[in-house]
Amino acid sequence: AKSIATEEKLMLKMKFLPYMVRTFICRNGLSILQSSGVAVFENYAISQLSKWKLSDAAVSKWMPFFKGWAKYCTGHLSTSLPPLANGNYLHHYNEYASLFAKGHFQPTPEYESSFQGMVVIVGHSKSDLEVLAIGISKELHCSTIVHDINSITNKDVLLATQRLGGGLICVAEIEDGVKNMRTLAKENQELIFIIMVEGDMFGADDICSRRMKGMTKSWRKSKCNMMLDLSKESAMQPDLDATLMYLRTDESAKVVLEKLKKDGEDNENDDNGPGLIVYFPSIPGSGKSSLCANITENTLGIGNGRQLILKEGDQVKGKFYSIVGNELLRK
Numbered sequence: 001a002k003s004i005a006t007e008e009k010l011m012l013k014m015k016f017l018p019y020m021v022r023t024f025i026c027r028n029g030l031s032i033l034q035s036s037g038v039a040v041f042e043n044y045a046i047s048q049l050s051k052w053k054l055s056d057a058a059v060s061k062w063m064p065f066f067k068g069w070a071k072y073c074t075g076h077l078s079t080s081l082p083p084l085a086n087g088n089y090l091h092h093y094n095e096y097a098s099l100f101a102k103g104h105f106q107p108t109p110e111y112e113s114s115f116q117g118m119v120v121i122v123g124h125s126k127s128d129l130e131v132l133a134i135g136i137s138k139e140l141h142c143s144t145i146v147h148d149i150n151s152i153t154n155k156d157v158l159l160a161t162q163r164l165g166g167g168l169i170c171v172a173e174i175e176d177g178v179k180n181m182r183t184l185a186k187e188n189q190e191l192i193f194i195i196m197v198e199g200d201m202f203g204a205d206d207i208c209s210r211r212m213k214g215m216t217k218s219w220r221k222s223k224c225n226m227m228l229d230l231s232k233e234s235a236m237q238p239d240l241d242a243t244l245m246y247l248r249t250d251e252s253a254k255v256v257l258e259k260l261k262k263d264g265e266d267n268e269n270d271d272n273g274p275g276l277i278v279y280f281p282s283i284p285g286s287g288k289s290s291l292c293a294n295i296t297e298n299t300l301g302i303g304n305g306r307q308l309i310l311k312e313g314d315q316v317k318g319k320f321y322s323i324v325g326n327e328l329l330r331k
Contacts, residue, residue: 021062024048026069027089038070046158056161056191060116063162068105072096076105115140115260116161118168118188120149120181122219123197123235126171132197132235133171135243139257142167150180157188174215178222185223192224193260197235226263228256288312 025045033041045066049059072092077084081091099105119136123129126147133145144160146152149172160168185192196219220227234253237243247253280288289312297308 020048020052021065022090022093025066026093027086030073030084030086030089033070033073038067038074041070042066042159043155046155050155050158056158059158060161064107065100067107068100069093069096071105072099115142115167117191117193117225117263118152118157118160118170118184119260120170120172120192120194120224121197122172122174122194124174126173128235129171129197131237131240131243132230133169134240135247136195136257137167137169138244139247140167140169140260142169145169145171147171149176152180152184154184154187157184157191161191174212174219177215178218181219181222189223190225193226193228193263194219194222194224195228195230195256196220197230197232226259228259230256 025048029041029044029048032044042063045063046059049062054062073084077092078095081095082088084092096105119140119142121129121133121136136142137145142160143166146156146168147170149170152168152170156168160166181192196216230253234243234246234250237246247257280291282288292310292312295308295310297306300308302308
């Protein structure tokens with residue numbers, strides 16, 4: 001009896017995602033929202049999701065919820081509840097979650113981005129590419145254009161995957177170099193699309209130096225989802241209307257935009273619902289391994305990109321969640 005009383009107790013604390021969302025983002029981020037505004041709060045939210053290594057699909061599912069929470073907190077508070085503060089945020093959180101489930105604070109469909117990811121437009125001069133960048137931004141319904149490739153972070157790329165307010169266009173010069181691009185591609189290669197604007201702009205021997213040619217090759221070797229080309233005419237249109245007309249009528253430009261739209265949009269057939277963890281705790285030799293030996297995606301009817309991971313406790317060396325998380329990333 002004494003040994004039982006003094007035996008160290010085993011406590012397993014499961015921090016499931018809804019709890020983490022409620023506590024670490026909606027509550028802990030409340031002071032950020034109230035002091036620094038919506039944009040800073042959204043950056044904080046995406047940082048937390050990135051830290052938890054959520055999939056792109058999960059991030060896309062959760063960010064509209066946080067955007068709605070920000071809207072609720074900054075002007076749509078229920079007057080029947082106590083003033084919003086960290087100590088009583090749950091009253092408002094439950095009220096907001098109920099309203100969100102009923103369709104309130106949802107993104108407006110007509111403003112959803114048809115492109116999710118980052119497009120880098122590379123040329124000889126940023127000023128020559130400015131109108132082209134605006135035109136492509138309008139065609140893809142992207143929300144942001146930046147002019148410094150070296151200032152972009154992994155968090156910026158993740159934010160660009162949002163259906164509402166997503167899509168990032170970056171205007172870059174060849175001489176900006178590819179150092180930061182290589183860093184971004186380590187974690188976000190599938191979200192990066194590069195458009196090289198070529199032709200006489202930087203293709204002739206009497207214009208380009210040997211250094212410029214070498215940097216151009218470096219850009220072309222950059223890891224990305226897709227490397228595309230546009231002719232010099234795309235950046236030589238007199239104004240935005242002419243640029244939009246060119247993008248919509250020129251056959252090569254139309255092909256580029258169609259490829260971007262196809263690869264940068266949501267796959268509506270994917271099953272992006274929550275996953276499931278099933279434990280088989282029992283005494284040794286009771287048949288747990290035998291029961292799971294022949295389980296596959298096919299036998300369970302799993303499809304649409306779902307993954308099945310089987311782990312035997314005796315074979316797991318290390319922390320269970322770290323091992324599973326790393327395996328998911330490798331797949």
